[in-house]
Structures are given as structure tokens and as C-alpha cells.
Amino acid sequence: MRTVRVGLLGLGVVGSAVARAILEDHGMAERSGVRLELAKAAVRDLSKKRAVNLPAGLLTADPAEVVNDPQISIVVELMGGENPAFDLISSALSSGKHVISANKEVLAKRGDALLTVASEAGKRLVYEASVGGGVPILNPISDDLLANRLNSIRAIINGTTNYILTRMSSEGAAYDAVLQDAQQLGYAEADPTADVDGFDAVYKIAILGRLAFGTSAAVEGIHREGIGRIAARDFRYADELGFTIKLVAAAQRTPEGLLLRVHPSLVPLDVPMASVNGAMNMVEIEGDLVGPLWLQGAGAGPEPTASAVLGDVLRVARGLDGPGSVVSARVQSLPVAPMSGHICQYYIRLTASDRPGVLAQVAKVLGDAAISIRSVIQMDTDAESGRADLVIMTHSALEANMQEAATKLRGLDVVVELDNLLRVESYGQAT
Ligand code: NAP
Numbered sequence: 001m002r003t004v005r006v007g008l009l010g011l012g013v014v015g016s017a018v019a020r021a022i023l024e025d026h027g028m029a030e031r032s033g034v035r036l037e038l039a040k041a042a043v044r045d046l047s048k049k050r051a052v053n054l055p056a057g058l059l060t061a062d063p064a065e066v067v068n069d070p071q072i073s074i075v076v077e078l079m080g081g082e083n084p085a086f087d088l089i090s091s092a093l094s095s096g097k098h099v100i101s102a103n104k105e106v107l108a109k110r111g112d113a114l115l116t117v118a119s120e121a122g123k124r125l126v127y128e129a130s131v132g133g134g135v136p137i138l139n140p141i142s143d144d145l146l147a148n149r150l151n152s153i154r155a156i157i158n159g160t161t162n163y164i165l166t167r168m169s170s171e172g173a174a175y176d177a178v179l180q181d182a183q184q185l186g187y188a189e190a191d192p193t194a195d196v197d198g199f200d201a202v203y204k205i206a207i208l209g210r211l212a213f214g215t216s217a218a219v220e221g222i223h224r225e226g227i228g229r230i231a232a233r234d235f236r237y238a239d240e241l242g243f244t245i246k247l248v249a250a251a252q253r254t255p256e257g258l259l260l261r262v263h264p265s266l267v268p269l270d271v272p273m274a275s276v277n278g279a280m281n282m283v284e285i286e287g288d289l290v291g292p293l294w295l296q297g298a299g300a301g302p303e304p305t306a307s308a309v310l311g312d313v314l315r316v317a318r319g320l321d322g323p324g325s326v327v328s329a330r331v332q333s334l335p336v337a338p339m340s341g342h343i344c345q346y347y348i349r350l351t352a353s354d355r356p357g358v359l360a361q362v363a364k365v366l367g368d369a370a371i372s373i374r375s376v377i378q379m380d381t382d383a384e385s386g387r388a389d390l391v392i393m394t395h396s397a398l399e400a401n402m403q404e405a406a407t408k409l410r411g412l413d414v415v416v417e418l419d420n421l422l423r424v425e426s427y428g429q430a431t
């Protein structure tokens with residue numbers, strides 16, 4: 001049986017699970033016909049306690065020892081961040097090694113350059129674990145679904161925020177406490193603002209946009225909103241209206257090009273995405289031949305992510321095709337479409353003075369912006385302060401018009417605060 005030597009860059013949450021599986025073999029050699037050998041693992045702090053016991057001499061604080069070791073043929077980058085990951089991946093490829101990475105940030109920001117380096121070096125750069133944790137998404141898109149012209153990808157692709165939103169919704173749990181749990185469970189990024197502010201999902205949808213639609217979007221140009229404004233009452237009101245709230249990432253063909261967006265959305269309770277809870281991820285793919293397809297599973301955490309990483313390692317070690325370095329050349333590149341052209345229904349929650357004439361003023365602002373109201377519900381009223389929560393659902397409207405109306409609503413004397421403006425995901429229902 002052939003032995004393939006693997007070097008790790010990073011031995012944190014994911015790196016430790018990958019190392020453990022390689023050291024224990026896990027039946028991988030028997031199933032794949034290739035024996036993996038852990039040759040070296042680079043970390044930042046040699047004195048840190050690890051979740052895996054490595055044989056003596058494998059740990060190093062110098063990543064160059066991994067990248068330059070002639071005995072290592074596959075480098076697995078699990079450090080995270082843009083740099084030094086970019087330089088190390090480039091060096092590893094240039095020095096003749098295949099690279100597996102779970103690092104969505106570097107792949108979203110510098111993926112084009114890295115894929116070029118891989119192509120020039122004739123080596124593979126594969127990164128299934130960078131999107132959807134343990135859920136196979138990139139390989140199916142680049143292999144099994146290659147016969148399809150994809151129309152849209154819509155997904156829950158951040159486990160941390162889905163875990164937080166699920167617990168806020170089901171238990172009314174406090175945001176900060178739940179975030180701490182997500183960190184302890186190994187779901188969150190080293191800096192969890194990457195999760196809660198939507199950056200992580202932006203990186204992942206950028207990767208999907210490049211792979212499925214050939215669109216290299218600058219991450220700064222992708223519409224991004226995090227979950228910070230979602231309150232327990234939004235779940236209650238959404239539920240009364242037949243929805244739940246999810247952080248949605250989408251890449252959709254439009255007449256103007258590819259619309260990429262990340263924001264919290266109202267999702268109808270009767271569609272599959274509404275029941276994706278905890279750290280689970282789900283990707284809805286719509287292809288012209290296959291129709292709608294749903295891929296679901298654990299989107300974060302050490303073992304599910306190690307599953308995706310090691311799937312790539314074994315595929316490359318066996319010399320099989322993975323999502324190669326030329327995938328984007330296979331599809332026609334779409335330009336990035338502006339968010340201002342997005343059309344959807346909206347949920348508006350505002351705190352208003354509870355007095356006659358308020359509704360007329362709010363309705364006038366929306367009407368002037370060509371936004372038609374579907375329903376208005378006065379929710380919690382506070383008699384003492386003379387304020388009430390107004391929840392307005394609109395018919396489909398243009399994003400540019402809604403943003404203009406939102407600015408005017410904020411300026412009305414009778415509106416104390418526009419607390420939340422959420423988009424509603426469309427599933428072909430009446431608008
Ligand atoms: P982590 O626990 O923070 O581990 C990062 C590891 O990289 C640590 O071992 C750290 O060393 C090492 N490292 C960081 N900078 C380094 C440097 N400059 N030189 C040498 N070593 C360095 O992160 P993680 O959760 O395992 O995530 C790793 C990657 O996988 C990230 O790109 C993340 O986005 C991605 N990912 C994570 C998950 C998940 O569920 N956690 C899922 C999918 C993808 P020390 O231990 O000494 O600090």
C-alpha cells in the first residue's frame with residue numbers, strides 16, 4: 001500500500017481532529033488504498049495544550065519546515081486568515097506540493113491568484129471544507145452537477161449564526177451566552193465577529209460564486225448584513241406571520257448578472273430551509289437539468305470539518321480528480337449585479353407613537369416609493385410610553401425603493417425607531 005506524507009499548517013480545532021483521524025487511521029487506508037502519514041504540524045505556540053497527542057518531534061513553530069519538507073507531498077492549511085496563509089499556500093504549491101485548505105477567507109480574497117499558482121505548478125488546490133463544513137458542496141458542484149447550468153444557490157452556510165438564531169428562537173436565549181457556547185463547541189471563527197457580522201458567509205458565497213458561475217467578486221462588493229439587529233420579538237412576530245429567521249447567503253442569476261447577498265431573511269416555515277437548526281448548514285441549488293437540490297449536514301465543528309478535509313486529502317492522494325484548479329474556466333463568467341436591483345417582499349418592524357394618523361404617514365412614505373403594503377399588525381403596545389411595535393409586510397418591491405423609503409421612515413416624527421428591515425426569501429409564492 002502506498003504511503004502519502006501529509007504536513008499540517010495549524011493544529012487548532014480542525015487541525016487536531018484531522019491529525020487524530022490520520023494517527024488513528026480510522027479505517028481510511030483500507031477504504032482508500034492509501035496510507036496517510038502525519039509528517040509534521042506547524043503551530044504558533046509550542047507550549048499550548050493540544051486536543052491531540054502527537055508523536056515527539058512532529059510539532060514545529062516554523063511553517064517553512066512543513067512547506068519545504070521534500071518528504072511531504074500534501075500540505076493541509078488549517079491556520080485561517082489571509083496571511084501568512086496566502087504565502088504559505090503559494091510556497092507549498094510552487095515547491096511541488098498539493099494543498100488542501102479549509103480557509104474560506106484566503107480562498108475568497110486571493111483564490112484567483114492561488115488557483116493560478118496551482119495551475120502553473122501543475123498541483124491541486126482543493127478546499128471542500130471551506131464551505132459548509134462537513135457537507136459536500138464544492139465537489140458535487142464541480143463534478144456531479146457539471147452537466148447543469150446553475151441558476152441559483154441559496155444557503156445557510158454559517159453554523160455559528162444558525163446555532164445562535166436557533167437557540168434565540170427556541171429558548172429566547174441571550175445572544176452573548178449562546179455565542180460563548182458556539183465558541184466552546186468549536187463552531188466559531190478565531191474572531192467570532194467574522195461569523196455574526198456575516199463576513200464568513202460572504203467568503204463562502206464568494207467561493208461558490210466563482211466555482212458555480214465563474215464570477216470573481218471582490219468580497220467588499222458583496223452585500224453583507226449580520227445578525228446583530230435580530231431580537232427575540234422578531235422571531236415571535238415572524239412566527240405569527242408564518243416565517244422563521246435565518247442568515248441567508250445567495251448567488252442568483254439576474255438579468256444584470258450574478259447577485260450575491262448575505263443577510264438575515266424571513267424564510268417560510270413550510271420550506272426545508274426553515275427546519276435547518278443548530279450548527280447545521282443547507283445549500284439549495286437550482287440546476288436546469290437536476291431542478292432543485294438540497295444538501296444538508298453539519299456545517300461546523302472539528303469532526304465534520306475533518307471529514308471534508310480528509311475527503312480532499314484522500315482524493316488527491318489517490319490521484320483522483322477533485323475540483324481542479326481550472327474550474328472557473330469551464331463556465332461563462334457573469335458580472336456582479338447590484339443589490340439595488342433585488343426584488344423581494346419586506347418585513348419592517350418599527351417603534352411608533354401610538355396615536356391617530358401614524359399609519360397614514362407610514363403608508364404614504366411607502367406608497368410614494370411604489371411599495372405596496374400586504375399587511376400591518378400592531379404588536380406589543382406600551383401604554384405608559386405611548387409607543388407600539390408596528391410590523392409591516394410589503395408586497396414585492398425594489399431594494400433601491402425600499403432603502404429610500406427606509407431613510408424617509410427614519411425621519412418621520414411619529415417613528416421612534418426603525419428597528420428592523422428584513423427581506424423575505426421567495427419560493428415562488430404569491431407576491
Ligand atoms: P483555530 O482553532 O484557531 O486553529 C488555528 C491553528 O493555526 C492553531 O493551531 C494556530 O496555532 C495555528 N496558527 C495560526 N496562525 C499561525 C501562524 N502564523 N503560524 C503557525 N501556526 C498558526 O482555527 P480552526 O477552527 O481550527 O479553523 C482553521 C481553519 O478552518 C480556518 O480557516 C477556519 O475558517 C476553517 N474552518 C473551521 C471550521 C470549524 O468548524 N472550526 C469549519 C470549516 C472551516 P496555535 O494553536 O499555536 O495558536
Ligand code: HSE
Nearest residue numbers: 158159160187189300
Ligand atoms: N465559523 C464557521 C461557521 C466554521 O460557524 O460556519 C465553518 O466554516
